[in-house]
Amino acid sequence: MLPDQTFLRIPGPTPIPPSVQRAMNQPMIGHRDQEIKDLLHSIKPKLKPVFGTSQDVLMIAGSGTAGLESVVTNTVRPGDEVLVIVTGAFGDRFVQICQEYRIATHRFDVEWGEAVKPEAIEDYLKQHHEIKAVFATFCETSTGVLNPVQEIAQVVHQQSDALFIVDGVSCLGGVEAKMDDWGIDILITGSQKALMLPAGLTFLAVSDRAWQVIETNERPSFYLDLTKYRKQLENDSTPFTPAVSLLFGLKQVLELFEEEGLDAVCARHKLMMNMTREAFKTLGIPLLTSDQAASPTVTAIKPHDFDPDALRNVLKKEFKLTTAGGQQHLKGQIFRIGHMGYCSPADVLQTISIIEGALHKIGKHVELGSGTRAAQETMLSGGS
Known part of the structure; x- marks a missing residue:
């Protein structure tokens, strides 16, 4: 060889497309210059179809796990009850994050290699009425399973007032996603999978319903405070230093998506x-x-x-x-x-x-x- x-x-x-590599090789610019505002302004509408949402998609410099942790810290408090659907190693990661923050975590285990059955979640929620959020993995990377998140969202909203939060890190950009139509409250992904970028960006789309919960959650957070990202994104900016080169590449990725x-x-x-x-x-x-x-x-x-x-x-x-x-x-x-x-x-x-x-x-x-x-x-x- x-x-x-x-x-x-x-x-x-x-792998990274050559045109994306070239885009990331552009000279560095000031992260508070007008060029960054123009870049974010052009990216914002192009990200929405990937998630299937009308919401602006937040962009955080960090791995996909930063996105998972941020949704836990922003939506639930210590002592709140949540349900985590575990179909593999990354469902298990959601459990670990919740337990680290002293969340009362209900763990629903599914045999590795199988997808969760929505009716099983329906039955579980009928017996547990205090659950504030349900966490699921869209594609379970460790097993190659694609979970039926559309059907799970339906039973979650039929049986509870819980938020439905989905880790889409290893499939978004490669599978159909209709966050708004399906009733997903928060959808997360990372840059290094189907989005064809190096690791270093996490993306989150948040429903109006989830924003209402986040806004009333007094739990302190600094770097991962999602309200800061929403406020700054409205002005085509970020609360902290953005991953400028990755944003250059992201713009090209989204153009490739549009072309194909x-x-x-x-x-x-x-x-x-x-x-x-x-x-x-x-x-x-x-x-x-x-x-x-x-x-x-x-x-x-x-x-x-x-x-x-x-x-x-x-x-x-x-x-x-x-x-x-x-x-x-x-x-x-x-x-x-x-x-x-x-x-x-x-x-x-x-x-x-x-x-x-x-x-x-x-x-x-x-x-x-x-x-x-x-x-x-x-x-x-x-x-x-």
Whole structure:
């Protein structure tokens, strides 16, 4: 392999489009100059369709976890009861954040690899009337599950007055999102996934209903006080130093989205998911999730007759292809392929072909080209 050639196929950070890299290489400007105001003014309306909202989208310099923590500190108080739906490692992170702030946390665990059933949440809320907020993960990165947040939002609002808060970090920009129509109160994402940027920005859209709760929450916060970001964004500014280079890149990302069309972006991600899944089905290697629960942005594979970490090591060492391993109790049991953001069906074909060769190198004999052929046939049929 060429020494400078690498293939990044993890569920974030993801590859950066060359035009976005060029945009981020622009000379630095003063973060309080008119140029920043003009930049934010141009970005604001372009972000709204990605979230499916009429609300301005807040931009905070920080990782996606900063966004998760901010919604906890701004919406609930110590002693308040909340429900966290845990379908993997990042649902578990919401639990940890809530417990760190001494929130009375109800934990609803779902078997890893399965999506939550909305009717189960409906039954739970019928029995727990004091819950102030329900936290869920849209795409559970650790398992490749896409949870039915539209249906969950419906039962949350039917059965309670709780806010419905969704972590969309590993899928927003790659799947359809209609925050306002679906009844999501706060939707969060990060820059380093389907938004095709380096890590360092977190984005939040907040409903009018959630703002009413935030405005009456007297809990102190400084850097993560969302009302500060809303006030400054109204004036095309930020309360603290913005990540200027990332904002340059974000403007270009949003222009790429407009050029391709958000519906086409989502269709491309769904096609890549189907190509990946059909390849492994043809190779006879089990997938962690069902077709119904699968995410368009990341696929988790759970082999039964070879070591996934041995495969990952060969992929990395001999082919410069980086994939992700399992987390927590799935460590050493699965491997994950990210197919989001700056990724195309051609990239999926390359990835599957490389994996077939690496499988032979670790002693797992498959018919070379069979998985690639299945992916090709899926691509040519449009994913059907």
